[in-house]
Each structure stands twice: as structure tokens, then as C-alpha cells.
Amino acid sequence: MANVLNELIDVAITALNAETTFSLSFTAVRKWQHQYTPKEYETLRVTLLPVKMETERAGRGLNQEDYQFDVVVQQKPDTTANSDVDDLGDLLQEITDWFGSVALAPASGKVDVMKREWPAGAEAGYHPDHLREFGIYTGVLRVTCRMHRA
Secondary structure, three states: OOOHHHHHHHHHHHHHHHOOOOOOOOOEEEOOOOOOOOHHHHOOEEEEEEEEEEEEEEEOOEEEEEEEEEEEEEEOOOOOOHHHHHHHHHHHHHHHHHHOOOOOOOOOOOEEEEEEEOOOOOOOOEOHHHHHHHOOEEEEEEEEEEEEEO
């Protein structure tokens, strides 16, 4: 049996990479960690990472399953000035909005609910310490998908 969370992320990546309306060009990938070499941060990186899965009984023979993954937008801008960082924050907002309008349909079941949030440590949408200490913008969106399956 395939890992449903990875399948869901792969469906999201296919849809993200097919979208042409984002203000910055990127190719999203799935990884277990969002770590790159300093040289690799010169290129815009959009990485989807599995976070967790929770399941509970929803009724006779039916489970409610919540799957979470992070969408991480990273790049080392020329400077940390607003003019260099704003476009990256704008892209994170575009991706956040996009996940609110797209229907993901993995082979393992229909996604019933999708929650979007900026997680702890990135409540403003990004990790300020990454920008301050390393000069790297790290924007994070957490997506929760709910499925009901037998």
C-alpha cells in the first residue's frame, strides 16, 4: 500500500508545477528535509515536506484521516531589504491562496477539507531568524488535508 501522505504531496506538486500564474518561476519538489547547500539557495526553492498523519474512527467502518505537509519557499536574496524579500513573501501568499482554490484528488481518496496556516515559528509566514542569521528567506505554509476512508 502506498504512503497516502506522499501520494497527496506528489499530486500537489504536479498541480503546483502545472500552474502558470505565480509571479515567480519555480519547480516544486518533495523532500524529507528542506536543506540545501549555500550555493543552491541562490535559486528559488519550493519544497514540500511530510509533517504528520492522524487518524480517528469517524463511524462504522469509516476513518477520518488528517494529513499535513509543509510548503517551504526558500531563497537567498541579494540583500535582506524589503525590495529583495517582498517578492518571496508575495509568492508564499500566492501559494497559500492557490491551495485554498485547488481540488486535490489523489487515487487513494477525495480530500474533503483543506486547512492552510503559517505554523509555529513562522507565524508571519516566514522564519525571521533564517533571514537575520543566514540571509535566507524561509517561508512556510502548512497544509492539512482531511480524508474519509474505509
